[in-house]
Amino acid sequence: MRTVDDLIERLQTHHLRTKETPLFNPVFQLGLDLSRSLEAGDIDLDAVEALVSELECDSMQSRASRLRRLVAPVDLDENTAALRNSLTSQDFAAFRSEWERPQLHAVFTAHPTFLLTPDQSEAVADAASSDAEIGTQACVTGAERPAITLEYEHGRAMRAIGHAQDARDGIVGELLSHAAENWPDQWHALNPLPFRFASWVGYDMDGRTDIKWYDSIGFRLSEKVQRLSRYIASLEAIDAAHPLLDALRPALAYAEARAADFGEDLTEPEALSAAANRLTADDPHKLLSLTPLIDALEAEARDCDVARALRLKTLAAAMRADGLGMGWIHFRVNSSQLHNAIRRRIDPDNTLDLASKGAMATLREILARVKPLRSNFAALAIESSTAIRQFLAMAQILGHVDADAPIRMLIAECEQPSTILAALYFSKLFGIEDKVDVSPLFETESALEHGGRFLDALLAEDSYREYAQRRGRVAIQTGFSDAGRFVGQLPASLAIERLQGRLSQAMEKNGLTGVSALIFNTHGESMGRGAHPDSFEDRLNWPLSPWAKRRFIRAGITLEPEVSFQGGDGYMFFATPKLARATLTRIATIRPADTEADAPTDPFYRRTELSLDFYRAIRSHQRAHLLSKTYSRAVTAFGLGLLNSTGSRVSRRQSDLSADREMSLRQIRAIPHNSILQQLGYPVNVIAGVGSAADGNYEDIAGLLEESERGRQMIRLVRSSNALASIKTVAAYGELFNSAYWASRPYRGTESHLSDACEVLAEYLTKDDRTGVFRRLASRLRVDALKLHRLLSLLPDEHPLEDRENIRRTIGAAQALRLALLQHMFIKVVSIPAFSRANDISREDVLEMVFTLRIDEALAQLRRAFPTDYPQISDFAVDAPTDYPDGEGEGYMAIRRDYIDPLERAYGLCLRLSTAIANEFGAHG
Template sequence: MSREVDAPLRSDVRFLGRLLGEVLVEQEGEALFAVEEVIRKLSIQRRRGPRAEREEAQQELVRLLEALPIEQAEPVLRAFAMYFRLVNIAEQHHRIRRARAHASSPGEPPQRGSLAAVMTAAKDAGVSAEAMREALARLEVTLTLTAHPTEAARRTVLEKLYRIARRLEERDRCHLLPREEEEARAAIREEITLLWQTDEVRREKPTVGDEVKNVLWYVEEILWDLLPELSEELGRAFERAYGEPLAARTSPLRIHAWPGGDMDGNPNVTPEVVEDAIRAYRARGLRRLIGAVRELGGSLSQSSRHVRVPESLIVSLADDAVVMPGVAAQESAQTEGEPWRRKLRFVEARLAATLEAVEQERQVARQRMPRLGSVPPPSRGHAGVIGSHAELGVAYRTSEELHRDLSLVADTLREANASNAGEKRARALAERVRVLGLSIAELELRAPAEDAIAAAAWLAGGGDETPGAARLLAALRKLAEAQREYGERAARTLILSMTQRADDILAALTLARAAGLYDVDKHAVTVDIVPLFETHDALVSAPNILRELLAHPAYRRHLSARGAQEVMVGYSDSGKEVGLLAAAFALRKAQTELTKVSREAGIALRVFHGRGESVARGGGPAQQAILALPAGSVAGRYKATEQGEALDHKYARPELALRTLELVVGGALLHTLGAEERPSDEDERRYAEAFEELAEEGRRVYRGLVWEHPRFVDFFTTATPVDEIARLPIGSRPSKRKSGGLEVLRAIPWVFGWTQTRAILPGWYGVGSALEAFARHEGGEELLVEMTRRWPFFRTVLDNVQMVLAKSDMEIAARYAALAAPATRKAIWPRIQDEHARTVQWIRRLFGVKRLLDGNPTLQRSIDLRNPYVDPMSFLQVALLRRKRAGDGHCDRAILLSINGIAAGMRNTG
C-alpha cells in the first residue's frame, strides 16, 4: 500500500492521538503528559537512527521506567493501552475505507478474496453457471461463537470505541459544516474522556451469563442484519461473474454458540445454566423477530382497493381470526382493507405469545437456580400486541411454522405484483428464520468424553456416579426437555472433548437415549454426537476411530437418521504438545484420512475446525486456511470456531463482518468446487512426504525443549506472566482443566504468556531446525522452495510463521528471560535465541526476501508503527514483575494493566 493510500489512516491516528493528549492533560495534568511524551520519544529513538543512539535511548528508557513509581506507572500504562485501542479503531476504519474505495472504482477488478473475485476465479477455472448454482444451494458455512476467554477488553470499553468508530465514519462519508465538525470532535473527545474514567480491567471474572450476553451481542447487533446482505452479495457476485441472475437466493450461513453450554473444565456451567441459556437464546431471537415483523408490517400498507388479494392470504386471515379472535377484534379497525399488514399483526401476536411463554418458564426456573452463572434476561419494554395474548395458546413451537407464515406473505406479495414493494423484505425475513430458527443462535453442548464414559457405566451398574457424570446426564435431560418444548433445533449437538476411542462416542449415544433424546418414529437419537480430537495421539487415531464407529450397527443406524457425521479437530492442544509443524501435519493427515473413510462408507462428513486467533492455535488469514485444506474435506460443509478477540477484530462493524463472511464463504465455495490452486496428485504426495519429515524433526526439537528439558517449566513460569494471566478476570472458566502442571494448562494461557513476552515461541519453535535439517538432503532446499511456491498448504504454514516472527522481539524477550534464575536462563534462553535466528533465516530464504513481510507491506508497516508504542509497556511489565517477585505487594493492578495494554498493542492474546 502506497503512502498516499495510507495518508487518511495516519491522519486519523494523529487526530485521535491529539485528542488523547488533551484528555491526559485535562485529567492527569501536564506532569504526567510530559512523562508519557518522554517515554514515547525514547521508544521511537530506540528503533530508529544509528546503533549507538538506539542503545543510548534504550538504556535511558529502561532507567526511567524502572524508577517510575506505581502511582505514575498505572496512568502511563493506561495511556499507552488507550492509544492502541484508538489505533485499532482507526485501522479497522481504514480497512472499511479502502474496501469502499475499491468497490466504487468502475472498471477495477473485484477485491481480492471477495465473492465476486471467487466466482470470477471459478468461472475462469471452468465452473459453469449451473455448477455454481448447485454448489451455492448445498453450501453450509457454520460459525460457532465460543466462550473461550481471549478478549481482554471489557464490553463497556468496546462499546465506547464503536461509538468513536461511527464518528470517524461520519467524518469520512459526510461533508460536515464547521459546526458539525466541531460537534463530532467534541463527541469523540467525550468518549475518550469516558474511556479514561472507566476501569478497563474487570473487577471480577465474568459469569457464564456475562459471556452469553457479550458473545450474542455480535449476533444481535451485527450478524442478524447481515444475513440478507450476504445473500444479496452472493447474487451480485454471481451476476457479475456469469452475466445472468442467480434467481433463487439462500444464505449458506449458520450461527451456533457455546456460551452457556460449554461444560469442558468449567464447573460454572451447570445443567440449570444450560437450560437457562437455551431459553435466553430463544428469548433474544424472538425479540428481534418481533421487531422485524412489526417493522415489515408497518410498511406493507397495500390496500385491497388497489391490489388484488390472493385467495391463499384471505383463507389464512380467516383461519387466524378463528384462532385469535382477540387480536382480530383489536386489529379490525387499524388494519381494515390492509391484508398483509393484518397478517403480520397475527404473526406478531403469535411471536409475542411464544416470547411470553419462554420468559415465564425462565422466571420460574431462575427462582430455583443459584445466582452464579445465571444468564441475565434481555431488557423488557415491548409494546402493542406483544405479551397480551399468551393465554390463547397460539405460540409458535417450531421455526417451520413461522417460516410458512412469512413465506405466505412473500408469495402472495409476488402474486399481487409487489415484487418490488415488500416481497424481497418478507423473503429475507423468512430466510433469516430458516437459517437461525426462533433462537438468536443454536446452542451446542460440550463435555469431557470421560464424563460420558463414567455416566454410561454408572447407568449400566458398572461404576460409581461421578460429579461429572451426574452433571452431563442432567444437562442432557435439560436438552431433551428443550427439544420437547421447542423442537430439535433448540440444541442438537453434543461435542465430546478429549475423545480417545470409539467407546467414548458409543457411551454418549447410550447416554443420550437414556436422557430422553430419542425419536421413537425414526428410532434414532436426536443429537449429533461429535468427537473432538485434540491431542496428537487422538488425531493420529481419529480415522480408525471413525472406521470403527461406522462399522458399529447401532451407530450406523444413528448416522443414517442424522444424515452426516461431524468430527471436530482441535488446533490448540496438539500444537502445545508437539509443536507447530507436527500439529499441522497431524491435522492435515487426519482430515485426509477421515474424508477417505467417510467417502468409502458412503457417509457425509462435516469437519469442525476448532481454530483459535493465534497462529499456534490454528489462526491466520481465513480464506487461505480454507483453501489449504486437503482436497474433498469441505465438500459443501465448513464449520469453524470464532472466539475471543477474533469476534471484535472481525465482526465489530457491519462492513468488517461482511468482509469476513465473504472470505470464509468464498473459501468454502472455491474448495467445494475444486477450483482452488492445487498441485498435481503426484506432486502433492511428494510434498506431503517431505512435510512429514519436516514435522518429525520439528516435533523432536520442540519436545526436546518444552517437554523433555528439566528446567523448561521453571523457565516458563518465571520468564512469562502466566501466573498473572491466570488471575486476569477475562473468562468464567479456570486456566487449567484440573490440577497439575504444563500438561493440564489450557492452550490459551500458554500462548498468551509467550505473546506477552514478545517471543511468541509456540508459533515458530522447531521450524528453523526442521527446515535446516531437510535442506541438507541433496536437492532439499530446492524442494522446499518449490513447495513454498506451488503448495498452498505449505505456503500458508510458512506465511503464518513469518507473521509471528515479524511480531516477535527477541531483545525485549531477553529481558523477560532475565527474570528466571541464572542457571535456568542459561540452560534455556540460548536455545530459544538460536532457534529464532535460524527460523528467521530460513523463512527469508524460502520466500526470497531481505526482510520479513516484504511481500506484505501493509502488515509490515502496521507492525513497524505499533512496536515503538508496545515496547514501553513491555519494559515496564518486566520491571513490575521483578518488583512483585521481590516482595512488592502493590504491583498487581499495574501488571494487569500492562497485560491488557500489550494485548491491545499486539492485537492478540491467545
C-alpha cells in the same frame, strides 16, 4: 522520559550498543533506566500511569487497524458491490446448489478472552468500522473491568450473533434480488442459507462445574425470547398489521414468562416443579416449530410484488437458519464424563476396558435393543452424572423450547469409538437421536496421531453409519488450542489437515458419500491458537486447507466448514453492523466450502521426502520444549500473574505456594499458556523449530516452501509472529531474579537509598533458579532463531508488517516499563517492616507471592498484618481518664501509604500493560 516517544528513542540508542556488546540487553537496560528514575523520585506512579495510558492508546489504535485490514472494505455499498461481483453462476440450479447450503457455520464460543472492557471494545470496533484515520477515537484507557460472569459472556455472544443475523439478512436479500433479476420465473424456489450461527456459551460443561443444568435451560429460553423479538421486529417492518404477528406476539409473551421462571433459583423441588409444570403444560401459545410460519411467508411471497416478496423470503430464510433461538446450540462434555455414565449401564463394577472389543460388542448389543424412555425435569434435577444430565437437558429443550433446531454434542478428549457409541446410546435412550449431532473432538497429541484409525473403526460400525445417514452428516471437531500448545501450531495444523483427509477416505470407504462432512475447526483468535493473522483468506484456509477440501469434493462429499469466533476477541468481527457485514461478505466472496477440484497438487503434498521431514523436525523441536523443565519453569515463572482475568472459566487448577515452583504446563489451559508467551515476548509454539527443521538443507526447504501455497502460508504465519517477537525480552525477565544484579545495583554509592532493599533481594534470590532458566531458554531460542533468519532470507516477504520496527519498539517500551514496575514492587515488598507469622503465612511466603505475582493474596496478607481499621480511643464513652495511647497511631497508615498501596497500584499498571501488549499481538492468547 515523559512520553512513549522518549522511551522509544532511548530504546533505539540502547540497541546501538548491541553492536559492540552482543549480550547487552536494551529492554532490560531501559527498564533499569526507568526504575532508577522512579526510585529516585524523578518520576512517580502518576507519570508512569501517563506512559501506560499512552501505550494503551497506541495498542488500541493498532488493534483497530488490524481489525479493519482483515475485513476491509467496511463500507456497506462497497460490500454490496463485492458480493454482487462474486455471483458468477451461469444457471439457476448451480446458483441454488451454491447458496442453499452454508458456506460457513460460525460458532460463538466464550473461552476466557474477554480482555477489553465493553467501552474499549466499542471504541476499537467503531474506529475499525469507519474509513476515517484511526486516531484517539479508538482509545479508552484505564477503563474499569467488569466482572466477567457466564451471564456477561452470554450477553456478549448474543449481541454479536444479533449483528451477524442482520448482516446475513442483508446478504440473503442480495442473493434473492440477484436471483429475481436473473431468473424471474424460478427465483421463488431459492431458499438461501449462506451462513448458520451457533453458540456453546452456557452449554459447555468441559472443565467447569459452575453451570447448573437449569442455567442452560434458562439461557435457551432467553435466546428464544430474543429471537422471537427480532422476528417480530422484522415482520413489523414489512407490515405492522401482518396476520402472523397474531401468532408471534403471544408466543413471545409466553416465552418471556417461561424464561423468567427459569431465571430463578430452582434448587428447591417446589420451585422447580412449578417452573417445569408451566413449561411442559399444553398452551396455545407454546410455539415449538416455525415450519407453519415459514410455509405461510413463502406462500405469501409467491403472490405479492417482488419488493415485498424479497423481504418475506429473507425473514423466512432467517427462521429456517436459526429456528426458535439465536442460533443452534452446542453442548460439550468430556469423554471421561461419558465413560462414567455408560459404565453405570454396562460395567457397574468398573472392570471393563472401554476400548476393548468386548466393550464394543456390549455397546453394539445395547444400542440394538435400547428402547426410548420418557424423561421430565424431575429426572433431570436428580441426575448426578454430568453427561446424562446433558442428554436429559437436550431432551427437554427439544421437547419444550424448540423442536426443530438440532443440537450438537461435542465430546472433548475423545480417543476411542466406544465413546461415540455411548453417546448414541444415550441419544437413543432419551429419544433425541434424530436431533443430536454427536461430534468427537480431536485435539490431544494422541487423538491426532491415532485419529485416522479411530475414524476408520467408527465409520465401519453399522449403528453409526445408520445414524449418520439419518442425520445427513458426519460431524467432527478439530481443536487448535491444546494441539498447538503440546505439538506446536504448525505441526498441529498439518496433523489436523491429514486427519481431515482421513475422514474423507473413511466416508468414501464406508459408503457415506451421500451425507455431509461437518468439520468444526475450533481455533481461537491468536496465532498460537490457529487464527492466521495475514488475511481473512488465510484465516479460513489455514484450519481447512484447499488440499483437505479437495479430498471431499473429489469423493463427492458435501463439505460443511465450521469455525469458532471466540470470546471478546472473536466477537470483535461482529461488534458493529458494519463489521459484521464486512466479515460475512469476505467469507461469502472467499467461499470456504468450495475449492477447485481439479487444481494441481500442491508440491508440499507431493514432495513428501522434504515436507514430512520438515514437519517431523518442527514437531520434535516443539516436543523438546514441552518436555523441558527449563521451558516449563520459564512459562510458569510468574504463575498466571502477568495476565488479566478474562473469562468466567478458571484458567488453572488450585495449588499451594510451593507448587508454583513445579507448576506443570498441564495445570494451565491453552489460552493462558499462549498469553504468557505473548507477555514474555516470544510465541514459542508458533515460531520455534522452523529454523532448526531447515538446518543443513536450507535451499531445498526454501525452494519447496516458495513453490507451495501451503508452504508460503506457513511462512506468512511464522513471519507475522516473528515480527512481534523479542528474545532479548525473554532474557530480560530472568534478570529480575538475578541476585548479582540486585547486589550490584547500589554498587559504589549509586542508589544508596536502596542499599538495604537491594541487599535483602540479593540475599533472598541467591536460591532462586529463574535467572538461569530464562538464560537457558533464551539461548535455545536464539540458536533456533539464527537458523530461522537464514531460512527466511531465502524466501520473499510477501506481506511485510507495516511500520514493523516502530511496533517492535513500542512493545519493547511497554515491556521495559513493566520491568521497572516489577522492580518497584520487589523493592517495596522487601522494604515493608517484618511481621510475625500468622495463619501459617510468613514474611517469606508473602515475598514469594509477590515474586510469582500472586499479588491479591500478598495484599490480603499484608493488610491483615498491618490493619488500619481498628478501634479508636474516641469510640468509647469511658469516664476514667487515660494518657495512653500517647501516639497518633499512624504507623500502619504510613506502611499502607508508602508500601502496600504503591504495590497494588504498580501491579494494576502492569496488568494494563499486559492488555496493551496483547493488543499489539492482536488477541489474548
